[in-house]
Amino acid sequence: MKIKGRLTYAGSSRMYEATFECKGDRFRLLAADGTDIATGAVSDVRFAAPVGRTPRRVTLPDGALFETDQLDALDALNPADNTLHRAEAFRPRLAGFVLATMLAVWVVWRYGVGVLVAAAVWLTPPNLARILDEHTLRSMDRFVLEPTSLAPDEQAALQGDFAGLTDALTAAEGHTPMRLKFRSGAMGPNAFAMPGGTIVLTDELVRLSDDPDMIAGVMGHEIGHVTHRHSLRQIYRALGIYAVVGFLAGDTGPVLESLLLEGNLLLQLAYSREHEFEADAFAVDIVHRAGFDPHGLVRFFDHLTEMGLNDPLPSWGSSHPSHERRVEVIREQIRMIGAR
Amino acid sequence: MHDPSCLRPRRVLFHGNAREYFGIWIVNLLLSIVTLGIYSAWAKVRTNKYFYQNTEIADRRFDYHATGMQILIGRIIIVAGFIIFQLLALVPLALLVVIIGFLFLFPWLVTRSLRFNARVTTWANVRFNFDGKPGRAFLVYLLYPVLSALTLYLAYPFADRARRRFVVGHHLIGRSRLSFDSGIGPFYMAMLAFVGVVLVTLALTFAGTIPTLMQLFSDGSFRVNRGFDGMESFVWILVRAYIGAAVAFVLGGMVYAAMMRNIIYCGTKIEGGHALHSDMPVGGYVWVGLSNAVVVIMTLGLMLPWAKVRMARFLAAHTQVMIAGDLDAFIGDILPEGGAFGDAYTDMEAIDLGLPA
Known part of the structure; x- marks a missing residue:
């Protein structure tokens, strides 16, 4: 699986075209001309937690940053638990979260404030x-x-x-x-x-x-x-x-x-x-x-x-x-x- | 040095959308309430990540690297400090010590906050940094404003400019320093606009209450007010005065903020010959702010994500980077961030650090 993206070295703003490739538990980062930039174990690569539809990012052990717009392809490689990201997706079940939040706000309003007040009066x-x-x-x-x-x-x-x-x-x-x-x-x-x-x-x-x-x-x-x-x-x-x-x-x-x-x-x-x-x-x-x-x-x-x-x-x-x-x-x- | 006429403008792009942010926001809110506020530290990080990562300059994105744990620890320290401060303030002699201690602590917290926020921010894998010192912060955040008050705020624009110079001028992107300079004229214009808007709004709101006030005081005493235990109509007049003043200051504040943002961006240069530019229409900013507020209230807060995304898009659309050559040459080092308590402090006290949004 080849993922096209952009590479910036640690602490540098210069950007290069690059391709990220995974085979088993090894990864390869290739420059636009096909030469190797880096290789190593996938477990040494740090996957950033996905947020919304922003470009997905991986940080190599030396601090270089690879960034891609092929979100799903990179998410599939990310070994971390993405429950939070999936929960945030705009799907019908989000309506349930809205209701739960409204209920929670009401509880805070009705009881939480009272508890705070009692504590403050006591103090x-x-x-x-x-x-x-x-x-x-x-x-x-x-x-x-x-x-x-x-x-x-x-x-x-x-x-x-x-x-x-x-x-x-x-x-x-x-x-x-x-x-x-x-x-x-x-x-x-x-x-x-x-x-x-x-x-x-x-x-x-x-x-x-x-x-x-x-x-x-x-x-x-x-x-x-x-x-x-x-x-x-x-x-x-x-x-x-x-x-x-x-x-x-x-x-x-x-x-x-x-x-x-x-x-x-x-x-x-x-x-x-x-x-x-x-x-x-x-x-x-x-x-x-x-x-x-x-x-x-x-x-x-x-x-x-x-x-x-x-x-x-x-x-x-x-x-x-x-x-x-x-x-x-x-x-x-x-x-x-x-x-x- | 590049010839300024060769600067190429690049607009700042904001890619976020309300639908997507809504999901992030509602999950943040729910988890924050359910965990009695503890999760709000992580919620702040996630929100910032969403907005930073969706902001693009010249094909490169920003990112926010603070962790929820850093923010949480910072908040716990600040809350504990705040409680100790309150308790000490009850002892008359300790109060003096606490106030003097605060004069030293405040500038230190402000510089720590600016430094933390700079160091957890990257653009194109290059970190920002802030190297302002507390001594100077004491001058621009405490001493100069107090001195300008002695001139009835006539000299306030000078104090404000000194503060902006301090904040912008001690920021670095990688090893390249930012700098800010501007004539004093625009600062006075902004202050004049603020005072003008406040006075006109106050005049308009109070014109309506003058007949009532005249009637009330016509025979030398408040006649309307007679509720048992109430003071209601007295309170009612105070409420109206308060609302009028609040509206005036919100409007004036928005006009001032919009003009200030243009002044600061247009006066900011980045080492390497680049510059920032902002051409935000003041009326447009006020409109977005006011209509956002109306929509959010009408929807009981559910449209807040939409309002925030709309504002971010509006600000980005009116901000440019003037590029000399290209933006490839920024280099920097990774520096330790230090604790987040400065950030927690300025967050909680809602201190305007003078950083333009």
């Missing part, structure tokens, strides 16, 4: 989250928040209620020391929790009504976010997906890279429905344990609905469940507690 030193809180609050103070205008005795009363709630936490729930801060400013009636246990109430929220049970309900909800480590999970989830997408997609070209990675980060940071329900449920429970009326939270939502303050984000960003649905779930839970 996070508690004071790191606290430092994070301080930085975030400082920059929010600079740009969006203003100092509170609540009277000191008003603040003290709320701090008292807050302490009542945190005292009711079990040791497992109180893994992160929590602090209550007051601010006012552009955000309107609002409350939020940060991963390190900092909870912020706005003056506008406190002034919605002088119903301590209602404010306790809101505080309980935020304590729930901290106890369930929601914000930390969300940050890690976003980063985890960022890493997984980056790793799976590899080099995707100029536009897609930013789109996939940064767009995804944004989507993941949007609030999650499950987290809100979880925090609501926790609020009802902790408020009840601390001796407040769990209906306060229901009154809070009714209040918001009355004021026409429903979910302000349209369509895709709307991951906050509707007030009616939340109230329904909370009422059901209160009924269960009452029955206990």
